[in-house]
Amino acid sequence: MKYVSSRGEAPVLGFADTLLAGLANDGGLYVPETWPQISADTIRGFAGRPYAEVAFDILLPFVGEDIAPNDLKRMVDEAYATFPHPAVAPLVQLGPSHFVLELFHGPTLAFKDVAMQLIARLMDHVLAQRGRRATIVGATSGDTGGAAIAAFAASQRTDMFILFPHGRVSPVQQRQMTTSGADNVHAVAVDGTFDDCQALVKAMFNHASFREKAALSGVNSINWGRIMAQIVYYFTAAASLGAPERAVSFTVPTGNFGDIFAGYAAKRMGLPVERLVIATNENDILVRTLDRGRYETTGVHATTSPSMDIQVSSNFERLIFEASGRDGDMVRGLMQQLAQSGSFTLPEAVLAAIRAEFDAGATDQAATADIIRRTLTGTAYLLDPHTAVGVGVAESRLGREAMITLGTAHPAKFPDAIEKAVQITPALPPSHGDLMQKRETMDRLPNEIGAVESYILARTRAVDQGAEA
Numbered sequence: 001m002k003y004v005s006s007r008g009e010a011p012v013l014g015f016a017d018t019l020l021a022g023l024a025n026d027g028g029l030y031v032p033e034t035w036p037q038i039s040a041d042t043i044r045g046f047a048g049r050p051y052a053e054v055a056f057d058i059l060l061p062f063v064g065e066d067i068a069p070n071d072l073k074r075m076v077d078e079a080y081a082t083f084p085h086p087a088v089a090p091l092v093q094l095g096p097s098h099f100v101l102e103l104f105h106g107p108t109l110a111f112k113d114v115a116m117q118l119i120a121r122l123m124d125h126v127l128a129q130r131g132r133r134a135t136i137v138g139a140t141s142g143d144t145g146g147a148a149i150a151a152f153a154a155s156q157r158t159d160m161f162i163l164f165p166h167g168r169v170s171p172v173q174q175r176q177m178t179t180s181g182a183d184n185v186h187a188v189a190v191d192g193t194f195d196d197c198q199a200l201v202k203a204m205f206n207h208a209s210f211r212e213k214a215a216l217s218g219v220n221s222i223n224w225g226r227i228m229a230q231i232v233y234y235f236t237a238a239a240s241l242g243a244p245e246r247a248v249s250f251t252v253p254t255g256n257f258g259d260i261f262a263g264y265a266a267k268r269m270g271l272p273v274e275r276l277v278i279a280t281n282e283n284d285i286l287v288r289t290l291d292r293g294r295y296e297t298t299g300v301h302a303t304t305s306p307s308m309d310i311q312v313s314s315n316f317e318r319l320i321f322e323a324s325g326r327d328g329d330m331v332r333g334l335m336q337q338l339a340q341s342g343s344f345t346l347p348e349a350v351l352a353a354i355r356a357e358f359d360a361g362a363t364d365q366a367a368t369a370d371i372i373r374r375t376l377t378g379t380a381y382l383l384d385p386h387t388a389v390g391v392g393v394a395e396s397r398l399g400r401e402a403m404i405t406l407g408t409a410h411p412a413k414f415p416d417a418i419e420k421a422v423q424i425t426p427a428l429p430p431s432h433g434d435l436m437q438k439r440e441t442m443d444r445l446p447n448e449i450g451a452v453e454s455y456i457l458a459r460t461r462a463v464d465q466g467a468e469a
């Protein structure tokens, strides 16, 4: 399998190079040259099979010849053995045709673990094959950082630097990043928003000499490896509800558009998906875009679903590329406009193609608290605030087909929002027992690219290996 950039100017790469590249060197995001097809019979056969087996079948064509099948199998098995729930991603029924897909049974209680546990193993494997190290940078609004640190703390070949917005993540999220004790990971509080952190990460990737010197790699969903691993649970969930005979829709609490793009990819691979529903909190740039055709940043609001407090939704670029018939020049032009003016207008045909597959809706904080309350009273099920945003949007779109809302985090990660909504404090699972007592280690940096790059260069052990790659 080869991968092409959404901006059409970067080299076409194989899987291992795409995984290590993170962002393409024209600033674009990699997508597979073609979408592998999964037959109806194969989808039918996924029902009831162990998650890791389905993952192996779906991932194999994306990995191609870059990783031997028995190595891929071992890494997939190891990654999903870290999930204590036997189903890895179980479905819970909320109503006659409404289900929550629980994606938070991994080590850090958020859906990010599903991909991160796998790509940490894949990256170490590829780096070991090449006899080199990498510097991994990541931006987080709370969950990616913890999941990345948990997955890479055991890495033999990487130094990791996670930038998070100072004072804008939950205490549990912060501690998952600052208490690992691992000497190859660095949690850095930046004076800014998540979008500032993400812009710093992209600026480092676009700074060619720094990128090469530090042998830079990334684990945000700009990295194709993240999306690839997230495709799997769309298949397992739909198959367990009767796909391909029974079509399903998905509602996805959305920020950076990675998770829902994985659903779009599953559809392109043959999964019968009726609608893909984007659910946002008050940071509703994607809802406005689908409504008016204009993508316009307006400033981010801090909400009770902080991991979705995002303005620049990176993976929307992948969707525009697909919806435009892979017009890299057009995507490059729109992204230039975004960088210059903070907005762009989608061509009519692209907007129509997006609307043909996606709906979008927003749930504000008061409604989110109400949904948490109503769901607990009605079904004795406690939603985290991000999943609640999804449930709120899904409820207004229930139709004849089954609706699956992605459960993206465990409620115990956001005790303040839960306490406010239902006056109970959700307990962290025993695996997190002493998290709130552990000693924190973190640094604080200004929102300045020079300060961040100097910090990284002084600490990474990958300096000057980039040239050997």
Ligand SMILES: Cc1ncc(COP(=O)(O)O)c(C=O)c1O
Binding pocket: 110, 111, 142, 143, 144, 221, 253, 254, 255, 256, 257, 258, 259, 260, 307, 308, 386, 387, 408, 409
């Ligand atoms: C709990 C939670 N829900 C939803 C999202 C949004 O997912 P995505 O950024 O893939 O759209 C995130 C962060 O990304 C998250 O941490």
Ligand SMILES: N[C@@H](CCOP(=O)(O)O)C(=O)O
Binding pocket: 139, 140, 141, 142, 143, 144, 145, 219, 220, 221, 222, 255, 256, 258, 307, 308, 314
């Ligand atoms: N919500 C995310 C933001 C980063 O998203 P990613 O999927 O691109 O890594 C977070 O929790 O950090």
